[in-house]
Structures are given as C-alpha cells and as structure tokens.
Amino acid sequence: MAEDLVLKNCDLELEVNGRDHHTADLCRERLVVRRGQPFWLTLHFEGRSYEASVDSLTFSAVTGPAPSEEAGTKARFPLSSAMEEGAWTAVVMDQQDGVLSLQLSTPANAPVGLYRLTLEASTGYQGSSFVLGHFTLLFNTWCPADAVYLDSEEEREEYVLTQQGFIYQGSVKCIKSIPWNFGQFEDGILDICLALLDTNPKFLKDAGRDCSRRSSPVYMGRVVSAMVNCNDDQGVLLGRWDNDYKDGVSPMFWIGSVDILRRWKTSGCQRVKYGQCWVFAAVACTVLRCLGIPTRVVTNFNSAHDQNSNLLIEYVYNEFGEMQRDKSEMIWNYHCWTESWMSRPDLQPGYGGWQALDPTPQEKSEGTYCCGPVPVRAIKEGDLSTKYDAPFVFAEVNADVVNWIQQKDGSMHESTNTALTVGMKISTKRVGRDEREDITHNYKYPEGSPEEREAFKRANHLNKLTKKEETGVAMRIRVAQSMNMGSDFDVFAYITNNTAETHTCRLMLHARTVSYNGILGPECGSKDLLNLSLEPSSEKSIPLRILYDKYCECLTESNLIKVRGLLIEPAANSYLLAERDIYLENPEIKIRILGEPKQNRKLVAEASLRNPLTTPLLGCTFTMEGAGLMDEQKIVDVPDAVAEGEEVKVRVDLMPRHVGRHKLVVNFDSDKLKSVKGFRNVIIGPA
Numbered sequence: 001m002a003e004d005l006v007l008k009n010c011d012l013e014l015e016v017n018g019r020d021h022h023t024a025d026l027c028r029e030r031l032v033v034r035r036g037q038p039f040w041l042t043l044h045f046e047g048r049s050y051e052a053s054v055d056s057l058t059f060s061a062v063t064g065p066a067p068s069e070e071a072g073t074k075a076r077f078p079l080s081s082a083m084e085e086g087a088w089t090a091v092v093m094d095q096q097d098g099v100l101s102l103q104l105s106t107p108a109n110a111p112v113g114l115y116r117l118t119l120e121a122s123t124g125y126q127g128s129s130f131v132l133g134h135f136t137l138l139f140n141t142w143c144p145a146d147a148v149y150l151d152s153e154e155e156r157e158e159y160v161l162t163q164q165g166f167i168y169q170g171s172v173k174c175i176k177s178i179p180w181n182f183g184q185f186e187d188g189i190l191d192i193c194l195a196l197l198d199t200n201p202k203f204l205k206d207a208g209r210d211c212s213r214r215s216s217p218v219y220m221g222r223v224v225s226a227m228v229n230c231n232d233d234q235g236v237l238l239g240r241w242d243n244d245y246k247d248g249v250s251p252m253f254w255i256g257s258v259d260i261l262r263r264w265k266t267s268g269c270q271r272v273k274y275g276q277c278w279v280f281a282a283v284a285c286t287v288l289r290c291l292g293i294p295t296r297v298v299t300n301f302n303s304a305h306d307q308n309s310n311l312l313i314e315y316v317y318n319e320f321g322e323m324q325r326d327k328s329e330m331i332w333n334y335h336c337w338t339e340s341w342m343s344r345p346d347l348q349p350g351y352g353g354w355q356a357l358d359p360t361p362q363e364k365s366e367g368t369y370c371c372g373p374v375p376v377r378a379i380k381e382g383d384l385s386t387k388y389d390a391p392f393v394f395a396e397v398n399a400d401v402v403n404w405i406q407q408k409d410g411s412m413h414e415s416t417n418t419a420l421t422v423g424m425k426i427s428t429k430r431v432g433r434d435e436r437e438d439i440t441h442n443y444k445y446p447e448g449s450p451e452e453r454e455a456f457k458r459a460n461h462l463n464k465l466t467k468k469e470e471t472g473v474a475m476r477i478r479v480a481q482s483m484n485m486g487s488d489f490d491v492f493a494y495i496t497n498n499t500a501e502t503h504t505c506r507l508m509l510h511a512r513t514v515s516y517n518g519i520l521g522p523e524c525g526s527k528d529l530l531n532l533s534l535e536p537s538s539e540k541s542i543p544l545r546i547l548y549d550k551y552c553e554c555l556t557e558s559n560l561i562k563v564r565g566l567l568i569e570p571a572a573n574s575y576l577l578a579e580r581d582i583y584l585e586n587p588e589i590k591i592r593i594l595g596e597p598k599q600n601r602k603l604v605a606e607a608s609l610r611n612p613l614t615t616p617l618l619g620c621t622f623t624m625e626g627a628g629l630m631d632e633q634k635i636v637d638v639p640d641a642v643a644e645g646e647e648v649k650v651r652v653d654l655m656p657r658h659v660g661r662h663k664l665v666v667n668f669d670s671d672k673l674k675s676v677k678g679f680r681n682v683i684i685g686p687a
Contacts, residue, residue: 003048005055005121008098010132011042022142022161025185025658031133032190034140034292036108038083041090041132043119045098052092058120059090059104063113063137064211071212073111086145108145111214112137112291114194136190139217139292147343148217148293158431159294159341163627164663164679167278168299168427168436169516171333171560171581174482175301175425177436179665179679180282181256183627184290189258192265193290199234199269200227217293217342218373221357222388224291226370228284228359230271236264236283237275239361241517243556248273252557252675255665256625257286259633276517278336280359285338288357294341298356298428298439302420303335305362306395311461313422316404316412317577321508321566323520330518331401331422333560333581335360337371339428344375347386351375354442356393365389376442382455394459397423397443405566405575415577434681472499473534477563477580478541485559485584485673486548486613493542493565493578497534505532506568509544513554514562514581524551524561532567546582548614557674559584587612589666589678594651599687603629603654607666609676610647617642617670622650626664629654629682642670656684 017039018027026032033039043050050057057079067074075088079102083089086107094101117132140146141156150156163182170176183189197203200223203210213219227235237260240251251274254260260283263272275283281297288295304313313331317323337358344351355373365371371389378386379394399422403415423444430437445451478492493509507529513521525546534540544563551561560581567576587609594604605624611617620638624630636650656662661683668676 003123004126004128005045005050005123006047006128007119007121007130008044008046010119010130011044012133012135013040013042016040021140023138026136026190031135032138033106033135034138034142035106035110035112036140036143036146038103038105039135040093041102041104043100043102043132045100047098049098050095050100054123056122057090058122059088059132060118060120061088061106061115063111063115064207066208066211068208071208072215073208073211075110106137108140108143109147109215110137111211112139112220113197113211113214136194141292141294141341147345148341149343150294150341152431154431155294155341158429159296160289160292164665165297166429166434166436167282167297167336169278169334169558170583172301172424173479173580174583174585175427175436176583177434178278178677179255179663180297181258181625181627181663181665182282182286182289183256183258183625184286186258186627187631188265189261189286190290192261193287195265195269196227196236196287197223201233217340218344218346218355220291220293221288221340221342221355221373222370224284224287225357225359225372226368228280228287229275229361229369231361231369234269234271236260236272237280238271238273239276239280240274241276241515241519243515245274250274250557250675251276251279253623253667253669254279254282255623255667255677256633257283258625258627261286277332277360280361281336281338284357284359288338288340295338296428297336298339298426299334299336300397300423301334301425301427302422303332303396304399304401304422305330305332305335306392306399307363311395311399311459312402313399314402314404316406317566319405319407319568321510321564321577331420332518333514333516333558335396335517339376340373342373347375347378351377351386353377358389358393363389363392379443380445380455382457382459382461384459397426398456398459398461400461403577405577413573413575415575420579471574471576473497473503473567473569473574473576475565475567475576475578477565477578479580479582483582483584484612485586486552488545488547490543490545491563491580491582493544493567495534495540495542495567497536497538500536502536503534503569504571505534506530506570507532507542508566508568509542509563511544511546511551511561511563511582513551513556514558514560515556516558516560520562521556522554524554525563552613552672555584559586586673586676589668589676591664591666591678591680593664593680593682597656597682597684599656599659599684601656601687603656603682604651605654605664605680606649606651607668607678608647608649609668611642611644611673613672614644615672616644617648617673620648620668620670622652623667623669624652624664626654626662626682628658628660628662628684629656629664631655654682656682659684659686
C-alpha cells in the first residue's frame, strides 16, 4: 500500500490571482477572488508526489457560521478532469515532482464572503485533512454569468475599480463637483465591509439564511442601504441636519469614506457622527464597489421628499411671502443616492441595469430605514408597483409643487407662477473623465412628450396631467454674475408683462440663508415695493442687494441663500411666486506636487488658499487623503490667524504605493470659511 500523501504547504498564488481577478490591491497578504472565474492554487507535497491512480483529493469550501450544502454555503468537490461551468470544480493544470498546480472555479451565483478552504487526501482506506487557507469571494462584473455583469470595460473600471470620484452639490443653476476618496481597496476596508455584513440584524437573527442570500446583489444592496445608516441597527453613520455638530464631525468636513469606515470599526461598531445624504451615498458606494457591485453616486437637484405618496408637495405662505408652519415634506435643494448595476430576475424583463439605492434614512421600507434597489427604468415608465420603494423614488424626481398664499381672512389662493421643477439635472461622474454626466433622461421622458404623459398615467399622477394655466405676467429671479464667498452682490426680480394692460402690483423680495434640505435660516436681505407699475408689453428688473455683513454669521455650510419674490396684484387678487437658490463660490485651493511622482518614492504635496473675507480666519486646518498616495488621512493645523487677502500654505509628505492615476483630495476648514474642497490628479510612474 502506498504511503500517505502529505501536504507540505499550499501557495495561494496571490500575485497571479490578484492580477487575473482585478484584486491586486487586496491580495497583498490574503487571497481575494471574484466568483465565476478560475483561480490558481499550488500544492507542495513531501515524501512523494500525487498519483491520480492512487490518491483521491476532495476539496471543501465553506462560508458563514453554519455552512450547509442546501443553503449554498458549503461545497464539497473532487479533483476533476475538466472545468464544469456553474459549479465548484478543481482541475490539474500542471504537475512536476511534488508540486501540483491547480485551478479552482466557483459558481457565478455563489454567496460572497469569507471562505475556509480544506483538502481531504485519501490513499486507499487512509486519509488526511489539510487546511489550505482562507479566501474572500466577491461579485464579478467581468463574468457574463454573474448578476452584476457589465459588458463595458471602461464602465467596469470606473464603477468597481476606481477609488476616487466626484459628488455633485450646489444648486440647479450652479452645480459644484466635490472630490471624494472612496478608497474601497485601502488597507482594512474589505474586512470592515465584511464586518458590516456580519453586524446586520438579518445575520444576527438567522446567520445561515443571511449568508446564503449573499449570493444576490439585490439582497446585498438592501442590507448595505440599511447598514450605512444606524437608525435600526449598529450601522455606520448617524444623520444630522440642524447645523449643530459640536460632538462629532460636520457632514461637510468629510472628504472620503475610508476615515468614516475605520472610525466605525475601531470604535467597536459605534455610529459615526455625522452624515447627510451625500456622505451616506458615498459610504454605500465604497462598500458596494469593494464587494464587487458596480456602483455610482448620483445627485438629483430639486428633490422631493413625499411622505404620503400623493406625489404632491404643498407649501403655504402668508400674504408677505413667508412660509407658514414647518413641514416634513420638503423640496431638497439636492439629494444624493447610489445606483448599482445588476440583473433583476425577480422582476419582469427589461428591469435589469441601474437600480436606485438610497441609504439616507428618510422613510421605512418593509419596516427598516433603507430604500431600493428599484430599477431606474421602472421610475421612467411610471411603474410604481415595482419593488423596492418605487413610489418614493418616483416622487423624488416627479412630484408636483403647489404654492398657496393664505390671506388674513384665512382664504387660500394658488400661486399661478413658479419656476420650481422637481427632478432636474440628475448628475453623476462621467466614465473615465473628471466631468459631470447628466442622466436625467434615464429617469424621465422629455417634458411634454407622449411617453411622459403615458408614464404619468401609469403612475396615476393626476397633478402633472392637469394643464396649467398660462399667465400674462411672469417673474423670475436672476443673477448678474457668479457670487463669491465674502462678497456683496445683487440679485434681480425680472418681471415681464405680456398683456395689453397696465398692472399695479406690490413686490416683496426676501433673501434668507438655507440648508440644502430646504430648512430656512435668518433673513439677509429684503425689499418691499408697494406700487410697482407694469406697463403693457414691458420688462422690469428690480435689484436686491445682499451684503456679506448680513449673511456671514448665518450662512450654513451648504453656502446657499434662497431668494424669494412675491408679486401681488390686489385688483385681480392674483399672486405670483418665484424663487431661486444662490450658491456662493468658495475660494480655490491650489495644490502643487513637489518632486518626481514615482512609485515608493517620497513626494511632497503643497496646498494653499487665499483668504477672500474681510476678516481674519482662525482655527485653520488642511486635511488631505488619497487612495494609493498615503496610508491614512493627514491633518495639518495652521497655528496663526490668516489675515484678509493673505495666502496660507502647508506641506504634506506622500508615499505613492501604486503606478497610475491617483487623486489627492484636500479639505480646508476655519471658523468663518467652512469645508472648502480641492483636488489634484497625480500620475505615478514606475520607480
């Protein structure tokens, strides 16, 4: 009888597997592979070599605390003569003396997660068992049989592998790109993402079932959407929108997901303070990309929060144009969520592709604060029966806004003119370029088109199907130029009278600071013209001066001022309401790279900013981070005050780990100039 087969060691071939599976950044110390694709393994035996006629090799791969073959979390498979698609298989690729080179393959629908791989080697009636090691299995957008398959290499690169990008903020008339370090392959992030899955209530309730369902990107999307907020669980982020962040970090301060996820893990899974919509969306994007699901952050401008699913947001103003009573139903200046790419076998054909997922806690879905995934195509078609949460997302981009003016006697009059349209300039980063892509057409048919009317009929959106009356007098709020933080500037009520009669009106203009989610702050400018005469077929432009001294103390970190005009014609008992959100531009952060950008060679980054305000800046801080450029976030405090017009500079050492294009993201913060963002692309060459 042949002596026992003894395994000396197992080489998990980290370098070649990392290259083949696009996981090189994760494979420095562990094996990380993507499902539905073979990976290499080399077995080194001592004493004697493997003999196919004598020895029997059987592999076992298990995941989760209660693995079972029935649940798909345990697989036993013998050495085979050929790969079998859709199954766990192992085949010999080469044999030399005591070295056996194998390829193992996993099904394209296997649950993702951490696996333990063992080998049973038997010779005759005797056998031995060996632990070969652990590996992490991810979704595979390169595999046509995987539910997250994308057929564009450029899109796979952007939506799974790219570790930096942009998130869009500002206002519909002034869209700003905010750089973000997603950092999904940075040290420790994969372990944190796996810990996030094992902290979710579904795992704690039934670990076996949860691990089994990790084969589905639909299920994983819902879990991540719920776990990025902490409203129902030990999730990552606590949301706050009241501008009081003393006991945490202002949402505007963050420039990447890595610091947030590391804080959550090192604190024992305690919630991180604080997040708002783009922070929730960006962290979800990091987790989903890390797990292998193609994901992007999108921003919807003039986004509706409709609580009662009537697709209608109603505002009531008094006769002076001041909003009456606080409302939970609001129009957010912008709102961010994520889209993930996946098939939807649970839905009718045609609903695969981009799915909206929203981790910001707004409304409960099946009893939990999460939202989606819902097919973007279903939103466009007005199919509100589609799971998950189609009515809520449809309202975000399609709700109608009605403004009522309440007079002293309590009577209500509808404003016949408003420039606010819900769901505009839906934006995401363009593939492969540092530019904005408008994807509104994915969510909505062209305004006034027959397809749009059909979608509204399907959604039973009666408000949008009602023909709005045209009026002969119209008003818009205009600006003369871009507005810079620290400056005084003019805005204008632009009024046109297209009728043949003269109209005598009262014009009230108000400017108030506002948060991006629609919460109004103090007034910072006003004008009241009692007898404004509008001649036939005429145009008038009425200026309102807004002073820095008035808005400096009450401006939120959103840098937004809402200007509202109410035009009243007492004789006709008519009311025209117009408003516009003004975004104040922050100064530019200039970033220079000193030295030749080479792999594993020290570089110096210099960041500078000039104080645009008429007062000194105190408590100034520069924060820098960049995937592949530095191991952790670096914060540099500026010890001295920065005088009016003075430039402040700081320097930070970088140690680039990888060849290629990287983004250094910088945030500047002070007592009067909050959360100014900047970035620079850094091209790293070989050492």
